[in-house]
Amino acid sequence: AQSVTQLDSHVSVSEGTPVLLRCNYSSSYSPSLFWYVQHPNKGLQLLLKYTSAATLVKGINGFEAEFKKSETSFHLTKPSAHMSDAAEYFCVVSDPEEYGNKLVFGAGTILRVKS
Amino acid sequence: GAGVSQTPSNKVTEKGKYVELRCDPISGHTALYWYRQSLGQGPEFLIYFQGTGAADDSGLPNDRFFAVRPEGSVSTLKIQRTERGDSAVYLCASSPTLAGRNNEQFFGPGTRLTVL
Numbered sequence: 766a767q768s769v770t771q772l773d774s775h776v777s778v779s780e781g782t783p784v785l786l787r788c789n790y791s792s793s794y795s796p797s798l799f800w801y802v803q804h805p806n807k808g809l810q811l812l813l814k815y816t817s818a819a820t821l822v823k824g825i826n827g828f829e830a831e832f833k834k835s836e837t838s839f840h841l842t843k844p845s846a847h848m849s850d851a852a853e854y855f856c857v858v859s860d861p862e863e864y865g866n867k868l869v870f871g872a873g874t875i876l877r878v879k880s
Numbered sequence: 881g882a883g884v885s886q887t888p889s890n891k892v893t894e895k896g897k898y899v900e901l902r903c904d905p906i907s908g909h910t911a912l913y914w915y916r917q918s919l920g921q922g923p924e925f926l927i928y929f930q931g932t933g934a935a936d937d938s939g940l941p942n943d944r945f946f947a948v949r950p951e952g953s954v955s956t957l958k959i960q961r962t963e964r965g966d967s968a969v970y971l972c973a974s975s976p977t978l979a980g981r982n983n984e985q986f987f988g989p990g991t992r993l994t995v996l
Contacts, residue, residue, distance in 0.1 A: 769922075799984070808883075809923075809971070809987040855922050865936050867913065868973075868985055870922030 768792070769858050769871035777877040784828075784843040786874045788856030791837065796860040798839040799868070800830055804852045812854075815839065826850070851878045882906070884988035886972050892994045893962055901957040901991045905974030912955050913973040913985060914947055923971050929955060962995045969993070 772787040790796060800812040813824025820832040826849075830841045839856060856871040858864070885904045893899050905912050911930055915923035925939040929949045937947070944962075949955040959966055969992050973985040 801987075806989075808989040809973075811984050814984060865938075866911070866928060867925035867936065867939070868915075868923075870915075870924070872920075872922050 768864070768869045769856050771854075771856050771871035771874045773874050774872065775875045775877065777879060778846045779879045780848055781845050784841070784846045784850065784876065786841040786854050786856075786876065788839045788841065788871060789837050790839060790856070790858045792858060792860045792863055794860050794862040796858045796863075798830075798832060799857040799859065800824065800828070800839075800841050801855045801857055801870075802852050803855065803873075809855070812841070846876075846878045848878050848880060851876055884972055884974055884986055886970075886988040886991050888991060889989065890992045890994075892996065894996050895962060895964060897962050897995075899959050899962055899993065901959075901970050901993070903955045903957070903972030903988060905953065905955070905972070906986055907953075909974035909976055909986070910952070911975045911977060912949060913975075914955070914957050915971040915973065917969040917971055917990070919968070926957070926970075959993075962993075964995050967993055967995045 770789045797816045799814045801809045802812050803809050812828050813822045815822045815832045823829045828843045830839055832839050853873045853875050855873050858869045887902045913928040914926040917923040927937040927947050931952045944960045946958045969990040971990045972988045975985045
């Protein structure tokens with residue numbers, strides 16, 4: 766079974782408009798959830814993480830995500846896209862009881878920002 | 881401070897050859913992880929170490945793959961008799977302790993392996 770599903774492989778927005786990258790997860794226990802960003806030829810960088818505290822999580826560069834247990838979702842949003850946001854984004858789940866100590870990645874969403 | 885480093889950044893080899901990929905974790909991090917990212921996919925777990933021992937190697941695809949961390953710091957991923965399907969970006973990550981609910985894994989830039 767797919768542990769993390771990123772619903773869109775590609776998202777295209779205009780600069781200055783909102784960004785929504787969708788993620789659904791499956792976990793029988795209480796997961797932690799992360800969003801990582803990968804710019805071309807660069808390493809993975811953590812944007813934000815949810816670890817059972819506040820359900821609305823704020824990250825770097827104006828991104829935020831809301832953990833909704835009833836919907837098993839952890840969608841990433843940003844009010845206004847910038848050209849520098851163009852990259853690939855990965856939703857990631859961590860649940861030691863279910864997956865051990867590894868991170869389980871979604872397939873990724875490529876964000877394109879048009880000028 | 882210095883992040884996770886990986887060498888080489890690129891490796892081109894021929895089918896059937898042996899390769900070694902190196903990872904230098906962040907100083908003081910006891911947990912080290914290897915992932916593989918194939919084209920168009922998210923990273924997939926291979927193996928992780930707590931100290932010198934492999935705590936979970938369930939992601940290694942077959943016995944051609946092996947990894948060591950003899951002194952609890954630098955790790956080497958070894959691939960024997962490489963196949964074209966091994967072509968991917970190999971990512972290394974480290975964390976201060978075993979990553980779980982509250983710890984972040986810090987990733988290196990990866991080694992892009994191409995098997996011709």
